[in-house]
Each structure stands twice: as C-alpha cells, then as structure tokens.
Amino acid sequence: MAKDIERARKQELAIHKIIADTVSQPLDLDKLLDTALEKIMEVMNVDTGGIFLLEPETGQYVLRRHSNLTEQFIQEMGRVSLGEGCTGTAAKTGEIYCAFAMAEREYLCEDAERLMGIDCLAAAPIMVAGRAVGVIELFAPSARRISDIEADMITTIGNQIGIAIENTRLYQETKQNVTKLSKLKNQLEQTNTTLRRHLDHEAYIAETLQKGLLPLELPKLEGYEIAARYISATKEASVGGDFYDFIPVEKNVAIVVGDISGSGIETTTMSSMLKNTTRAFALEDATPSDVINRANNVLFKEAPPEKFATAFYALLEPEKGKIAYANAGHPSALLAKRDTNVIEELPQCSPALAITESLDCAQREITLNSGDVLTIFTDGLIEVRKNKTFFGLERLKDEILGQPSII
CATH class of the missing domain: 3.30.450.40 (GAF domain)
Incomplete structure (x- = not known):
C-alpha cells in the first residue's frame, strides 16, 4: 500500500x-x-x-x-x-x-x-x-x-x-489576423500610392486644361483700365471650374466670368465647353441674354446631371460706357460709383445654367462713368476663410472703396 x-x-x-x-x-x-x-x-x-x-x-x-x-x-x-x-x-x-x-x-x-x-x-x-x-x-x-x-x-x-x-x-488566430491586416495595410498603401499618382496626373491634366481657359493677354481699351487675377483659395481648389474670358465683338468687348461646380478634369472640361459656347454665340453678335440662354441649352444637354454652372456675361460698348449684362446664378458683380462712393450690386437674372432645359435670363443695362469700378468675381473670393471667418461680401466692398479690412 x-x-x-x-x-x-x-x-x-x-x-x-x-x-x-x-x-x-x-x-x-x-x-x-x-x-x-x-x-x-x-x-x-x-x-x-x-x-x-x-x-x-x-x-x-x-x-x-x-x-x-x-x-x-x-x-x-x-x-x-x-x-x-x-x-x-x-x-x-x-x-x-x-x-x-x-x-x-x-x-x-x-x-x-x-x-x-x-x-x-x-x-x-x-x-x-x-x-x-x-x-x-x-x-x-x-x-x-x-x-x-x-x-x-x-x-x-x-x-x-x-x-x-x-x-x-x-x-x-491573432497572429494570422495581424498578418492579414499587415498585408491589407501594404495593399492599401500601394493602392493609395497608385491613386495619388493617378490623382496627381489627373490634376496636372486638369491644370493644363484650365490654364488654356484663361486669356493670354487682356484687351487694351482707351480710357479703361482692365485687370484680372486668378488665385485659388486653397491648394485643394487649385484645379476648379472658374474661368474668365474677353471676347472682341466688332468694336465692343464681351466679358465672361464663369464657375462650374466641382473640380478635376470633368469640371475643367465643362468649363471649356461653357467658354467655347459663349464665345461662339458672342461672335454671332447675340445679346447677353441670348448668349446665356443658348449656352444653357447646350450645357443642359451635354453636362453630367450633377453638374451646374454660373456665369456673368457682359457686353461693353467702350465709346459709350454702356454695359448690357446677363447674370445666371452668379454672385452679383459690384459697381462702385465714384460720384457717390456707393457700391451697387448687379443681381442675378436667372438660376444657374444646366439646371433647367429652358432658361429666361433677361439682361439689364448700366452705364460706366469716369472713375467707376466694376468688379466681377466668383464665390471663391468671398468664401475664402482665415481663422474660420469668411472674407465676405462686405469686406470685399470695403476693399473696393479703399477701406481695407484686416482678416
């Protein structure tokens, strides 16, 4: 025992x-x-x-x-x-x-x-x-x-x-999951690298196209001082849908400022479409109202459903100082009157382009006197922010009147 x-x-x-x-x-x-x-x-x-x-x-x-x-x-x-x-x-x-x-x-x-x-x-x-x-x-x-x-x-x-x-x-099991996650991480990094290259390439193409939308030189008109500036509010917005153009129409000059929703190649392509459309119709000696309405017909048929555009089209008669304009959903241009030191807003005549098939953008007329300043811009100018504060329309007016605001 x-x-x-x-x-x-x-x-x-x-x-x-x-x-x-x-x-x-x-x-x-x-x-x-x-x-x-x-x-x-x-x-x-x-x-x-x-x-x-x-x-x-x-x-x-x-x-x-x-x-x-x-x-x-x-x-x-x-x-x-x-x-x-x-x-x-x-x-x-x-x-x-x-x-x-x-x-x-x-x-x-x-x-x-x-x-x-x-x-x-x-x-x-x-x-x-x-x-x-x-x-x-x-x-x-x-x-x-x-x-x-x-x-x-x-x-x-x-x-x-x-x-x-x-x-x-x-x-x-944990080790296998870690290995799988590590592989997925590597695959994701490779995908991101490829995507960045693709996006960089696309951005380069879009930027090249966009530069082609801007005029190489500004018109020279006796008695007028014309200036233009294109600056992106952020690096991300460096390739957007904004453009401007000057079109000689016999003795007159058409001025176009447009903005397409979104960014990238598709947006830049649509900007080119709008620019070329307005230029073609302008050269037919059409009125601003006709140019905008006909441009809308083209964009409504050709643009992707989610895209739209705003445009300010003005026809200047230099000898008389008269301007006929049509504003389709675009921020109001600002006319600073020298004699009264007051800024008038040139309001919209219709909704934006490519939203409805038929557009009735009725034109309006103004007269420029000596010393008056007309400022046409896109929404990026007043929506730029510093310290989470928008620059805003009122600050822009102060700048135009020579009363700069600090932001």
Whole structure:
C-alpha cells in the first residue's frame, strides 16, 4: 500500500511537471502537442500513443501527432467521426474511455488489437468550454490496465492541454489576423500610392486644361483700365471650374466670368465647353441674354446631371460706357460709383445654367462713368476663410472703396 501511495505521489508530481512543460511551450501547436504526448507517455510508462484534434470543417477528429503507431492504424483510424472507436467515444461522452484492472473485456479496442497487436489503454478527451476539441489515446498490451488514479491524472492532463491548445489557437488566430491586416495595410498603401499618382496626373491634366481657359493677354481699351487675377483659395481648389474670358465683338468687348461646380478634369472640361459656347454665340453678335440662354441649352444637354454652372456675361460698348449684362446664378458683380462712393450690386437674372432645359435670363443695362469700378468675381473670393471667418461680401466692398479690412 505504501508503495502504491508513493508511486501515486510521484505520478502526481510528474503530472504537474507535464502541465508546466506544456503550458510553458512556445505558442506553436505542433511543438505543444509533441511535448504533451512525450511527457504523458513517459509518466504512464507506455511508448505508443497519439493526439487527435477536432477538424471544425468536417466535425471529425484527425490524428495530429503520434508515436510508434503502425501505418495500417494511421491509414484506417487516423480520421474518426464522433462516437467512432475509442477516440470518437471519448469525444462524444466527454469522459475518459478506458479498461480498468477488473475489466471484463479482454480487448477494449478491437481496431488497435487488429492493426497493432496491442490494446487501447485510455482515450481521454481534451476539453475546452465543455466541448471535446481533441483526444489523447494511449496504447499498451492488454495485460496493462490503468487505475482510477491514473485515469484521473490523464483527465487532468487533457483539461490542461485543452487550455494550452485554446491559448495557442487564439495566439495563432491573432497572429494570422495581424498578418492579414499587415498585408491589407501594404495593399492599401500601394493602392493609395497608385491613386495619388493617378490623382496627381489627373490634376496636372486638369491644370493644363484650365490654364488654356484663361486669356493670354487682356484687351487694351482707351480710357479703361482692365485687370484680372486668378488665385485659388486653397491648394485643394487649385484645379476648379472658374474661368474668365474677353471676347472682341466688332468694336465692343464681351466679358465672361464663369464657375462650374466641382473640380478635376470633368469640371475643367465643362468649363471649356461653357467658354467655347459663349464665345461662339458672342461672335454671332447675340445679346447677353441670348448668349446665356443658348449656352444653357447646350450645357443642359451635354453636362453630367450633377453638374451646374454660373456665369456673368457682359457686353461693353467702350465709346459709350454702356454695359448690357446677363447674370445666371452668379454672385452679383459690384459697381462702385465714384460720384457717390456707393457700391451697387448687379443681381442675378436667372438660376444657374444646366439646371433647367429652358432658361429666361433677361439682361439689364448700366452705364460706366469716369472713375467707376466694376468688379466681377466668383464665390471663391468671398468664401475664402482665415481663422474660420469668411472674407465676405462686405469686406470685399470695403476693399473696393479703399477701406481695407484686416482678416
């Protein structure tokens, strides 16, 4: 009896060492299983065994690591279903399946006897959260039977291995996810690089097209001082839909300032369409109202549905100082009168272009006197911000009247 107790204590210490060795293994499943199987066979004094793990895709238990199993056994019993053989029975019941010292049956496992000439000593489930994720199966001659104490030890080992397997699975799953995320990050960076190149190329094309929309030189008219400036409010808006043009019409000069919604090549292309359309109609000696209305007809048919444009078209008669203008949805031009030091707004005559198929933009007329200043601009000028404050229309008026505001 004393020898049995001493032997049990030694086996218990050996069990704790197995558990410690198993849990301390690197988070590599195959290494963990190799260590666990080696130590279990050592403490149980057997040299034949294997560890089966659940294959989630099929629901079967597959022989993952083994020692001294015959090829015939591996081929026939290397994959078993729930409830099949000793392994499947242990997995199904969640309890150790073994023959104790007083077992009535000569052989517990006919397959093991048939394929290897030895018997199944024990098949112990590896449990995780109440589910068998694997089975430890040990083999020995049929004369060798395990005791209750040994059965408890194998069960304990199985449970501890289950924890280690689950930790390893989570580690490997996390590692795989990190690897996937790393690959996705690299792919995203490559995509972003390609996209930036594409956008830079597109921006270059759009900028080139936009520069072609602006006149190379300004008209020179006796008695008039004409100035023009094109500056983007932000770097992002460097390629937009704004443009201006001066069109000689016999002795007169047509002035066009337009703005297309959006930015990029499509917007710049639509700006070119509007510029060329207004120029073509202007050269037919049409009135400002006719030019704007006919330009709307073209843009409504040709422009993308989400696009629209605003335009201020003015026809100047230099000898008389008269201006006839049509304003389609564009910010009101500002006429600063020298004699009164007051600014008049030249309001819109109609909604923007390309919104409705038919447009009725009625023109209006003004007269420029000596010293008067006419300022035509796009909304970008008054919507530019500094410290979250818009420049605004009133500040623009102050600048025109020589009363600069600080922003």
